[in-house]
Amino acid sequence: MIKVGIVGGTGYTGVELLRLLAQHEKAEVALITSRSEAGIGVTELFPNLRGVYDALSFTAPDAKLLAACDLVFFATPHGVAHELAPELLDKGCTLIDLSADFRLQDKDEWAKWYGKAHGAPQLLDEAVYGLAEVNREAIKNARLIAVPGCYPTAVQLGFWPLLNAGIADNARLIADCKSGVSGAGRAANVGSLLCEASESLSAYAVNGHRHLPEIRQGLRLAAGGEVGLTFVPHLAPMIRGIHATLYAEVIDHKRDLQALYEQHYQGSPFVDVLPAGSHPATRTVRGSNICRIAVHRPQKGDTVVVLSVIDNLLKGASGQAVQCMNLRFGLEETLGLAQIPALL
Amino acid sequence: MIKVGIVGGTGYTGVELLRLLAQHEKAEVALITSRSEAGIGVTELFPNLRGVYDALSFTAPDAKLLAACDLVFFATPHGVAHELAPELLDKGCTLIDLSADFRLQDKDEWAKWYGKAHGAPQLLDEAVYGLAEVNREAIKNARLIAVPGCYPTAVQLGFWPLLNAGIADNARLIADCKSGVSGAGRAANVGSLLCEASESLSAYAVNGHRHLPEIRQGLRLAAGGEVGLTFVPHLAPMIRGIHATLYAEVIDHKRDLQALYEQHYQGSPFVDVLPAGSHPATRTVRGSNICRIAVHRPQKGDTVVVLSVIDNLLKGASGQAVQCMNLRFGLEETLGLAQIPALL
Amino acid sequence: MIKVGIVGGTGYTGVELLRLLAQHEKAEVALITSRSEAGIGVTELFPNLRGVYDALSFTAPDAKLLAACDLVFFATPHGVAHELAPELLDKGCTLIDLSADFRLQDKDEWAKWYGKAHGAPQLLDEAVYGLAEVNREAIKNARLIAVPGCYPTAVQLGFWPLLNAGIADNARLIADCKSGVSGAGRAANVGSLLCEASESLSAYAVNGHRHLPEIRQGLRLAAGGEVGLTFVPHLAPMIRGIHATLYAEVIDHKRDLQALYEQHYQGSPFVDVLPAGSHPATRTVRGSNICRIAVHRPQKGDTVVVLSVIDNLLKGASGQAVQCMNLRFGLEETLGLAQIPALL
Amino acid sequence: MIKVGIVGGTGYTGVELLRLLAQHEKAEVALITSRSEAGIGVTELFPNLRGVYDALSFTAPDAKLLAACDLVFFATPHGVAHELAPELLDKGCTLIDLSADFRLQDKDEWAKWYGKAHGAPQLLDEAVYGLAEVNREAIKNARLIAVPGCYPTAVQLGFWPLLNAGIADNARLIADCKSGVSGAGRAANVGSLLCEASESLSAYAVNGHRHLPEIRQGLRLAAGGEVGLTFVPHLAPMIRGIHATLYAEVIDHKRDLQALYEQHYQGSPFVDVLPAGSHPATRTVRGSNICRIAVHRPQKGDTVVVLSVIDNLLKGASGQAVQCMNLRFGLEETLGLAQIPALL
Known part of the structure; x- marks a missing residue:
């Protein structure tokens, strides 16, 4: 089982990640952080998850606890992954970032569009853009994956x-x-x-x-x-x-x-x-x-x-993130992603 | 008062015409026809109009009754205006057609896109395209106005x-x-x-x-x-x-x-x-x-x-038709069209 | 013309009041206040009102300016009308309150449900509940009208x-x-x-x-x-x-x-x-x-x-408020309220 | 594998049944009938099912082919199951009816509400009302299950x-x-x-x-x-x-x-x-x-x-039908029904 941590799990990409991972046979969510909701049960905030995550609560972000995960997803506003990524990579975590922090390869362009200096330019070289249909092989070996917008x-x-x-x-x-x-x-x-x-x-x-x-x-x-x-x-x-x-x-x-x-x-x-x-x-x-x-x-x-x-x-955020996880951890690309759209 | 007839009043452009004309101080609906709903009260089909058109019922189309109107609106599927227009024009009615029957000036193009021969090509020369912002002056003198799509x-x-x-x-x-x-x-x-x-x-x-x-x-x-x-x-x-x-x-x-x-x-x-x-x-x-x-x-x-x-x-159908009516009958262009959009 | 002031005009009841009053032939909005939007043009906040209120801007609440109005509407959170009503009534304004401040006749019940003491209990005796279908005559002579929820x-x-x-x-x-x-x-x-x-x-x-x-x-x-x-x-x-x-x-x-x-x-x-x-x-x-x-x-x-x-x-807020205004100022009850619902 | 036939699969309960059964590890859809769509591929009508039912087409209803199934679902207007049920039961099929045909135990009440005589009153005694929370044990042994409305x-x-x-x-x-x-x-x-x-x-x-x-x-x-x-x-x-x-x-x-x-x-x-x-x-x-x-x-x-x-x-139709199938065929009650609701 892949031991998963989620940073910033109170938004829509966070709750969708939780839902997808609950149905994924090779991953389990060990930790989900939220500064604002620390101490609150996941199902209190998201009643749709009752019966699925009854034992999981949001915790304040803690690099040590996150570092104990195999894989950390960032479902955060931009800037957060810049801050935490270097330490977590050092500790051996794989990172899949759903925010915009590592999508642009040019740090100046990032600064121009996001209104502040890039917070971890030293990682840009190894960050892999997580569009599997283009970058499938690179994703398999990446430590840091930037999920596309x-x-x-x-x-x-x-x-x-x-x-x-x-x-x-x-x-x-x-x-x-x-x-x-x-x-x-x-x-x-x-x-x-x-x-x-x-x-x-x-x-x-x-x-x-x-x-x-x-x-x-x-x-x-x-x-x-x-x-x-x-x-x-x-x-x-x-x-x-x-x-x-x-x-x-x-x-x-x-x-x-x-x-x-x-x-x-x-x-x-x-x-x-x-x-x-x-x-x-x-x-x-x-x-x-x-x-x-x-x-x-x-x-x-x-x-x-x-x-x-x-x-x-899904394909525009959390599903694509799980697709990247599958590739990175040597699993079938479609594992846990077989949801069939409803007609209505 | 402009005496108005409406041909084919059971669709959305018809019911919007009714609503606009009820608030128009210079026009009154004398007649509204519908083959399928003949005999039914307008407010039975459109309960939103209760208290406004309690006395009006749909009648079967009848060229004689229509000819007694100053102005006839067509809110019909294509082809119907082709059929009725010649006779009504002869009788001196002004026609404002909300259907596609007289929008294209080229009868062959009409035939190509509508899948049958044009039914009244002799009227194409005098039909005026009812986009007031382009054709204001021509509309003022038209007998037959084709309201744009x-x-x-x-x-x-x-x-x-x-x-x-x-x-x-x-x-x-x-x-x-x-x-x-x-x-x-x-x-x-x-x-x-x-x-x-x-x-x-x-x-x-x-x-x-x-x-x-x-x-x-x-x-x-x-x-x-x-x-x-x-x-x-x-x-x-x-x-x-x-x-x-x-x-x-x-x-x-x-x-x-x-x-x-x-x-x-x-x-x-x-x-x-x-x-x-x-x-x-x-x-x-x-x-x-x-x-x-x-x-x-x-x-x-x-x-x-x-x-x-x-x-x-409205601007794409019934409102534009009333705008044309105003121009044609020498009224203020905005008469009866002062509805203010709601924020929500 | 009734000179109207609106206190707190940035919510949905405020913008609907503006829209109704723009179409009312006997009233004109002289003043609209908002603490947060003071200085902003009404049409900047509400682009649906472009062409209608181009010259009107929100101003900071000012009892003196409001007192110069014949009629002041409160479209505010509860508590605001409690504060301003006594002074404005003294100055001779008629007040129509769309908030909950004067709806309950019992000040203790108000305190229980709104979590603080009633701010103007001395006015409860003369406040008239603005449900015209029940209180038509009383509304005609009221200085302070509480529009129902x-x-x-x-x-x-x-x-x-x-x-x-x-x-x-x-x-x-x-x-x-x-x-x-x-x-x-x-x-x-x-x-x-x-x-x-x-x-x-x-x-x-x-x-x-x-x-x-x-x-x-x-x-x-x-x-x-x-x-x-x-x-x-x-x-x-x-x-x-x-x-x-x-x-x-x-x-x-x-x-x-x-x-x-x-x-x-x-x-x-x-x-x-x-x-x-x-x-x-x-x-x-x-x-x-x-x-x-x-x-x-x-x-x-x-x-x-x-x-x-x-x-x-409308009937649940701003329309009912205008209905009360009509009664209070001796106008036809339906004046400015003849809007016909659209079917869709 | 349970060999499943679906009668009348072009409505919303039909397409939801298809979707649920595609994810069910113990059942497979062998046959789906539709009088109006016979010959059409399932994914032509329901593009959401592309990649899932590419090989399945609607066929005209045929009792012989249906009789070869272990289980037949009726996703039909009322009356159809009355007609087909006796023969299919004779041939040894289990029937799960999503229509109203066998929900009421009193044939006269059925006739009163559905406007014609009950078409298979001889089966009413053995029809089991498929509300598992009430009838769990009876469902396990039923030949004919009437899924509640x-x-x-x-x-x-x-x-x-x-x-x-x-x-x-x-x-x-x-x-x-x-x-x-x-x-x-x-x-x-x-x-x-x-x-x-x-x-x-x-x-x-x-x-x-x-x-x-x-x-x-x-x-x-x-x-x-x-x-x-x-x-x-x-x-x-x-x-x-x-x-x-x-x-x-x-x-x-x-x-x-x-x-x-x-x-x-x-x-x-x-x-x-x-x-x-x-x-x-x-x-x-x-x-x-x-x-x-x-x-x-x-x-x-x-x-x-x-x-x-x-x-x-789902719980009001197709999900409940699958729940009944699970009980009837000795499977885990929740098999194939673990879908987690999305928050949004």
Whole structure:
């Protein structure tokens, strides 16, 4: 059994991690920390977990106790993993960080987008970006894994085959993304209230969202060079789900895009390339670690439209983190991640 | 008082027309027809209208009775207005058609997208496209007004100033649109059930939606030439609202876009150009005839992003129809359309 | 024109008051106060009001400025009206309080339920409970009007004719109530987040809700004696609306309940008694000041079931406040309150 | 492996059965029938099941093929099981019927509520009501199991301990129930459209719902005698979940109700009696077979309020059916039913 610690378990990614790990036959949660909820039983905060975690309580963060775990997940605001990672790595823990702390390889870019100096730049070289469909082998041997953000996961999986094949105009890519409200986390903000966020839809952060540099970094890797990207996130009136609608101009019109995508993801158990002409709905992946993708060329024109949907809390966060754990600990990639989405 | 008849009043545009006209001081509904509900009281079908239309019942369509009206609205499936329009025009009625029957100026294009021959091509020359912000003067003198579709309204109002100024690359425009479920009407389709459409988001008709030729026709007019447009509609889990996210490449970087939009819409009481940096939410126009628009150039790059929101049932249908009525009958453009959106 | 001041205008009842008063031909908002938002334009906080209140900003509360108003509405947390009312009444203002400060006639009961001493017990004798359907004449002459709570409005209007007729067992009344989330106000609480409150339903405060003593006080008046009431409020996954399902045992089986209710509310323009056998949906009153009521005796048994629906922000708060204003200032009771609910 | 056939698999209970059985290690779906969808692949209709049932298609109902199964589930409208059951039982199949066909023990009552004669009265004697918490032993030996309705499950589990202990006034019980829209099934009715059912709440069938006789039959068994019940179902704007709010008058005030409920359900793995003072939300059971119950006596008065929540599609239908299968085939009662509800 993998002995697991979770730092910062009171948010939505934390409670989803708990739920996934409860059903995972090779891992057990030994410790979950929360500064604000220390001493409170997990099921008091999360009544959905009654009968599952009745004996587990939140404890104040304690590096010594965490160091006794095989694996520590960070489900924290940015900056926390910077602080704790060096000591825990020294003690031999494997770290899987769901925050943004180690996603960007360039510490200056991190500082620019997060408004303070990077707290552990010495670890950037060995941090592995935890997108299994791109980095599977590196993840297997990593000590420090940075789980991708939710938008970056949906966008990169959707664009990767196209850019990697070198058949798109990389200078003008567009990612129009729609996210459920859980992407904003469990913070008590007025904008996330049911009365404000339901029955409405709006774009936000059009001038620059923190996921933009992360997506660009990934797409550069796919394209093998610079890319131009416009990324517009939208808040949609639903709990879960990301729908990325991706636009690019093809420069090679003879390539069979459907075959390209199907071949590219053949060995990836969590990416489902739909039949030509399909329109994936976010509900078809809700509660699962699956990404469903459909590729279109409307009226056989120059523009490719890729539709890519994920559950932002699973493939976009906690599910992807467990997928990384499986790879890192030599387990079947899909272990504990066989949840089937409900139709409704 | 304008004596009004409504053909096909049992759908969502019909019931919204009824509601708007009840509050309009210069019009009164004399007649509302429905083949399926003939004999049923309006308030039996629409209990929200109790106390307002207690004396009105649906009647079977009857050209003679309709001909006695000053103005007939069509809130019907396509094809019905084709059939009835010639006779009613002959009898001196003014017609405002909320269906697609007279929106496209080219009868062959109509036939291609609607799957049958156009039923009244002889009227195409005089049919006026009812987008007041473009066609105000023509509407004032029209006998037959074709109210624009919901997507076309949001997209055209958002793109118009940009294309009209000739500062965008017209060959590659993108309109990524999100609509509430009421856009699908009151038909009992499985896909519109709460259990299927809520808590989910998906694109549809990526390969070609009936509003595509209508939008293209309008944008050609704005641009004074051919345009290339990719239009992707999405179904969002809410009742009302359209959010159009529009992308274009600017070729003249010196132009002040904010000023351009503000000036363009100065005389248009229903278009509200938001301050630079804004993100309009669909709920800020819900229940009103307002279109709110914000213009962005993310990170001062080449791509312009225009956000345009309307209530699909009002500015995208029944409200716009009343706006046309006001213009046509020499009334204040805003008469009866002063509804203020609720915050929630 | 009635010169209106609003104290505490940043919540949902405040923004709804603003919206209603903008459409009211005999009142104008001269002043709106907010400690936290002083200096901010109303339309910055509430973009739905753009074009309507462009010139109005929140100001810090200032008794002198408020005293210059004919009428001051309190849309504040409890306790604030206690503090300001004495001075404003002295200066000749009429006060309409949407908070709970003057709803209970017994200062000790107030202290028990609100956890501190009543702050202005000397005003209790003259405070008039603002339920027009019960207190119409008293409201016309009141200086200080306490607008009823949302649950109390729906429950009292539903029970009143039955209890007043003396044909129910008053010892065991049940009010099972379901409310939209806006009843919890605009406070940023985790429980009101879309992610927590949508797609779920739960009871709360079963052991005692602050509206219980207010309802009991009203029902005692209706019954002319003591009543036994069980009141269970529920949070329903929607923005607006209260559905009260009321249960009582009839002791006089011959009485025609339908006729009783219809006669009782004959002179009340905002109460709509539905035909026998009806089931009012909350959406049929959304956005209006209407209360719709249906009376049932399932299978002709002893139990009466009354269904009573209102929009909690209108008939349950701001609409009722305007109704009180109309009565108090000698205007038509319905002035500015003719909004017709949308079907959807 | 239990060889399973499903009759009528295109509705919501059918697709949930498929999902549960896919994760069940001792059962496999050999056959699924649908008259309307015969020949269509299961994943074409239900894209959420891609990768799980890729090889399964709907077939026309065929008694011979069904007879080759160990177990046949009926997920059909009423009447279908009447027709097929006799032959399948003869051939040695076990039948678990999710429809209403065998829930009522009295064929005349069935005829009264379902509007036609009972189609297989000869089987009523041996049909076992599939509420495991009441009938566990009988289910183990049954050939024909009638899975309870969704409302009856929530109400019976909530009332049972109280009535069985003989400490309530059985003559006047009230069940005020709120259901998600999936309770209405996958039929394309206008009333179940998102535009009609979301953002609203209403009661329905106050004068008599088909689940009333079923609940009464169960409560009579619990009470050991006649009961008087008022049952009011409501449609709540959410996909899944039933919240039953139950009211009864206690006649023995000394009994510790909390202890009574906890003891009663000690051996029932799917009933979770919450700590005193709790308010279960429907979301805490969504996606699981759990029923959570809380018992209140507001202000220590005579009225007991029991709150009982289930997922109508699982404990109220398909989950309960699998629970019955487990018992009937000698498996662990919880096998394949360990899904943990998500917090959101």
